[in-house]
Amino acid sequence: MIRLPLLFAFTLTATSTLATASETRQADAHEHGHGQLTIAIAGAEVEMEIEIPGMDIVGFEHAPETDAQHKAFDAGKAKLTEGDSLFSVVGEAGCALKETHFHEEEDHDHDHDKKSSEAEHDEEHMEFHVSYHFSCEDTAKISGFSFPFFKHFPNSEELDVQIVSPKGQFQFEVSPDEPALTLN
Template identity: 30%
Template sequence: MAWRAACIGLLLLAAPGLQAAPKAHDHGVASLSVAIDGRTLSIEFEAPLDSLLGFERPPRTDAERRSAVMLLALLHDGVRLFVPDADARCLPQPTTLQAPALQPGAHAAGDHADLLARISFHCGRPQALRSLKLGLFQAFDRLQRIDVQIVGPQGQHKASLRPPASMLNLQR
């Protein structure tokens, strides 16, 4: 699989905000925002590339390129890492991924690089959304904490997850 074709196929978008000087982040710590608005379940997952790949610069070897392609594919197919309650009848919508360091032709820019994934679902019975099953700690063993913010019909709350947590309660 050609690296360039893989990236284009995965809708890897240029992100002006992320292409600017990379901000400092804590390795091992990811953030997750979950919003329920009407029938739409929106998920934003942002993590240091180090925590997902083990490196934070454009891939240099074939093995690194393969790892990057696999990472993007895994996140692009959001239902492999984020599973809403079956009763809520949620259908995945197109995912967008931003990871400037993994774009074809990218040059190393600073010491840090992030990946941002926006994943959404259209839910037939959003009132049945009670939890979200997460495969993040199982997929990424460098992750040590996920800071979560949830905004739903009942208001807003926060949570902090540590391995091996795999269930996020969406209700207060």
């Protein structure tokens, strides 16, 4: 299929832009409540990729240790697999979720200044990194996106959304108070 390389080109552009933003964000303090979502639209395909702190999804930011934490982790991961109940395409595009892929969950070790206290030293921050693949009848009919995501994950306060599409590149912030965006 000729259009598939185009999707990868869009995804690569979006990922490069997201990587730069992510590097900048990681250089700053770890920020709970704030995730990043990249959306690439090309041909009949929509690819979404989210990076979100573990605190937003499961209520803690380290690898699960107790039985209760393991249950919360499994429940959070199960909710994240349901991309079509977290992200909705607005318009008559006829999109359906075809695949969900979890990238390795990441624990980010933050080395603090040697003068910092023992409690702060070797702090870990878990993040979830998930990709979603949607197949659509007509992506030209996508007029926006809504985010029921916030109803499922009330610890999440904001998603920085980057969209790459044939219409151009767009950047939005969505939140529980404004859980939708419109493409013009």
